[in-house]
Amino acid sequence: MSRRKEIVTILKDPQIGERVTVKGWVRAFRNNKFVALNDGSCFKTLQVVIDSDVISEDIIKRVGFHACIAVTGKLLESQGAGQAVELQADSIEILGETDLSTYPLQSKKQSMEFLREKAHLRMRTNTFSAVFRIRHAVAFAINKYFNDKGYYYLHTPIITGSDAEGAGEMFRVSTLDPKGAPIAEDGSIDWKQDFFGKQTNLTVSGQLQAEIGALALGKVYTFGPTFRAENSNTSRHLAEFWMIEPEVAFFDIFDDMDLAEDFVKYLINYCLDNYPDDLAFLDSRIEEMEKNMKKELRRPMGLIDTLKFVVENDFERITYTDAINLLRSSKPYKKGKFEYDVEWGIDLQSEHERWLVEKKFKKPVIVRDYPKDIKAFYMRMNDDDKTVAAMDVLFPGIGEVIGGSQREERLDKLTKRMQEMDIPEEELSWYLDLRKFGGTPHSGFGLGFERIILFITGMGNIRDVIPFPRTPGNAEF
């Protein structure tokens, strides 16, 4: 047998006349003669030509949709349109047959919901293989961006004793037996006897520990899984998702916004430059889906045009107070079309964010200076004593992709805020120490990894951009 070559290598630099072996899965089989073979190495398939004088009928019969085969043959210039090279098969070995009578993916038009239940097979489809190659691309680009700029990758803990966001939406980590947990004198569960000698949970954010890193290494980032036990059954929420959190000493909120904008544009550009085939397919997929939709329901631009538009234009920057004023003078507000009321102090709802991004500015918007009462304890108080130096980056079709802030570096203001919000100082004494010993202004943000993948791939549901989604009621695979 000749050397196995990956399809990506063959297509990049076809060596006409070379004898090769390729291994992969059959994406299509036409006229008992033409196989579109994909091995996952790239979006494109290699055309394999089967001559019934050379390959036995028995073998040809077993070359079915999504069967796994090895083909040895000669690379020839292709006569057909759409490819420069094809593989004329000398021999075919069936590595794994697919029984189409029971194969769940035998029809090509399965719904996304159905495919989610078949997460062990969905990666064989064009759509999901493209999505997961893009997911890899973005993960790689994240590390490249920060490394090139001199940031250090800090691994923050997954099991923690603190609730960084103060939202109380945490998964408990415990080895105590729920039936016979030890009881303390006051009748509550005696967590001192638990594995870590205290209550612990899965982290909701690596930020507080990233601040430790920033105040020693200057510029750091975390990139890891985060967990939120919020009962949100939406197309934008996961119970287990990945977050990228840079944290930078000496940065104020404006430096933070500049970093956020530059960073997401870099990630999008990286995909445009390096994964054109996958993006072109995802683009055409949406176009196909929207073909029969009413014009108002279609996206205003194709996927690739949208991505280019976002990298080529400045994000709009407004304050929360401006946002509220704009919303209150908007048509949908005046006509009573918003489901939620708009007044200063509310948390912006998705319908409000989408109006700002999709209707008013028609581009990504960074909203800053939110009311202190709707934001976390660590955000830096502004001089008005009502708002904090927080910023959210809002994207079309998605809403919030980034949430960040300048951190409160003034010890007295921080402890006052913690008291007001009932956050026990003992548990965060180390966090306060960062203010007592060599503290300085610093800022950071969190980018929701799956949310940016959702945007770049144009997929409609966050469960379709993570290999094995965890959501309320669902932890299969």
Ligand code: 4AD
């Ligand atoms: O806005 P969040 O809650 O911010 C933080 O956790 C800060 N500690 C970040 C920081 O300043 N270092 O979350 C950050 C981002 C959101 O903007 C959103 O994109 C994503 O994380 N996110 C979720 N993604 C998927 N599923 C969920 N349940 C998410 N919750 C937040």
Ligand code: MG
């Ligand atoms: Mg947020």
